[in-house]
Amino acid sequence: MSGVNGTLQRRFTSFDAKANIQAKTGTLNGVSALAGYLTTRSKRELIITIMINQAMENAAGLKRFENELCYFLVNQA
Numbered sequence: 001m002s003g004v005n006g007t008l009q010r011r012f013t014s015f016d017a018k019a020n021i022q023a024k025t026g027t028l029n030g031v032s033a034l035a036g037y038l039t040t041r042s043k044r045e046l047i048i049t050i051m052i053n054q055a056m057e058n059a060a061g062l063k064r065f066e067n068e069l070c071y072f073l074v075n076q077a
Contacts, residue, residue: 008021008023008025011063011067012067012070012071014071017070017071017074019039020038020039020040020074021036021037021038021039021070021074022036022037022038023035023036023037023038023048023070024036027059027062030053030054030055030056031051031052031053031054031055032050032051032052032055032059032062032063032066033049033050033051033052034048034049034050034066034070035048035049035050036048038070038073038074039074040073040074040075040076041074041075041076042076044076046073048070048073050066050069052065052066
């Protein structure tokens, strides 16, 4: 579960995201990935994979983008 332990311990800490996102992360220089399962507000189960390569943004910016995309998906009807 997100927001509890591991690499997602400090990510997805809002109640909606914490209960509805289960994922694995991966990061290298200029590369960030997030893959897992997500449940929307209307209880649709989604499999997600976000892979960003050769990014000019720093790791924090890439994670912020991944987080915002997941929050958007969780809140979809």
